[in-house]
Amino acid sequence: MLKDIVVSAGLPYLTYLFLSSHGVSTVVALAVGAIFPIGSIVIAFVRSRRIQAIGILTLAATLASVITSLYFNSPYLALAKGSLITGCVGLVFGLSLFAKRPLIFYLKSSDAEGRARAEELWQTAPQFRKAMRVITTVWCVGLMCEAGLRLVLIPLLPIDVFLPVSEVMWIACFALLMAWSYRYGRRKTAEGRVSSS
Numbered sequence: 124m125l126k127d128i129v130v131s132a133g134l135p136y137l138t139y140l141f142l143s144s145h146g147v148s149t150v151v152a153l154a155v156g157a158i159f160p161i162g163s164i165v166i167a168f169v170r171s172r173r174i175q176a177i178g179i180l181t182l183a184a185t186l187a188s189v190i191t192s193l194y195f196n197s198p199y200l201a202l203a204k205g206s207l208i209t210g211c212v213g214l215v216f217g218l219s220l221f222a223k224r225p226l227i228f229y230l231k232s233s234d235a236e237g238r239a240r241a242e243e244l245w246q247t248a249p250q251f252r253k254a255m256r257v258i259t260t261v262w263c264v265g266l267m268c269e270a271g272l273r274l275v276l277i278p279l280l281p282i283d284v285f286l287p288v289s290e291v292m293w294i295a296c297f298a299l300l301m302a303w304s305y306r307y308g309r310r311k312t313a314e315g316r317v318s319s320s
Contacts, residue, residue: 127163128290128294130159130160130162130163131159131160131163131290132286132287132290134156134159135153135156135157135159135160135286136156136286136287136290138152138155138156138158138159139152139153139156139282139283139286140283142155142156143282143283148196149198149201149282150192150193150196150197150198150201151193153192153198153201153202153282154189154192154193154201157185157188157189157201157204160181160185161182161185161186164178164181164182164185165182177212180208180211180212180215181208184204184207184208184211185204185208187207188200188201188203188204188207189201189204198282199277199278202277202282202285202286202289203273203274203277205270205273205289205290205293206270206271206273206274207270209266209267209269209270209273209293209296210266210267210270210271212266213262213263213264213265213266213267213269213270214263214267216259216260216262216263216266217259217260217263217267219259220256220259220260220263224245224255225255225256225258225259226259226262227255227258227259227262227304228241228245228255228259231255250311250314251311254307254308254311257307258304258307258308261300261303261304261307262300262304265296265299265300266296266300269292269293269296272292273289273292273293276288276289
């Protein structure tokens with residue numbers, strides 16, 4: 124997590140500060156800083172030989188942001204990258220509510236035993252299905268709101284202030300959603316045990 128913050132936030136920020144202080148235009152300085160998160164995603168793919176959906180989404184949003192910001196010479200478009208990523212992820216969460224199982228169901232467990240237990244609960248416990256849908260909905264709304272708020276802040280804050288604020292907002296949003304999901308899930312699990320006893 125710390126490495127991701129350094130590569131995705133710290134290095135681009137320092138690159139922007141360094142280049143802009145040496146007379147490089149804002150858009151170019153932001154675009155050069157985007158090399159670090161792009162490189163991190165490519166290296167992770169080469170090492171693992173696995174394509175991850177979030178990695179592809181982040182890479183696509185970053186490349187789209189860099190290309191459009193350079194083409195239109197727009198710092199706003201360069202800074203909108205984070206909102207594009209979290210907004211798209213939030214949209215995926217929302218769209219998954221129309222699938223057989225919402226996205227949070229698949230993210231709940233990474234091992235085979237956990238997935239089997241989740242599948243059993245999905246088949247037998249209506250409160251579990253409801254909890255999965257509620258958590259997915261909250262993640263959708265939370266991510267979309269965070270993305271929208273960042274878009275609103277772009278023209279209101281100086282770039283050297285917006286960049287760290289943007290990263291803090293993303294980390295805080297993610298941490299709050301994780302903490303809420305954990306507490307809500309534990310509470311619903313306890314309620315399910317009481318009602319079944």
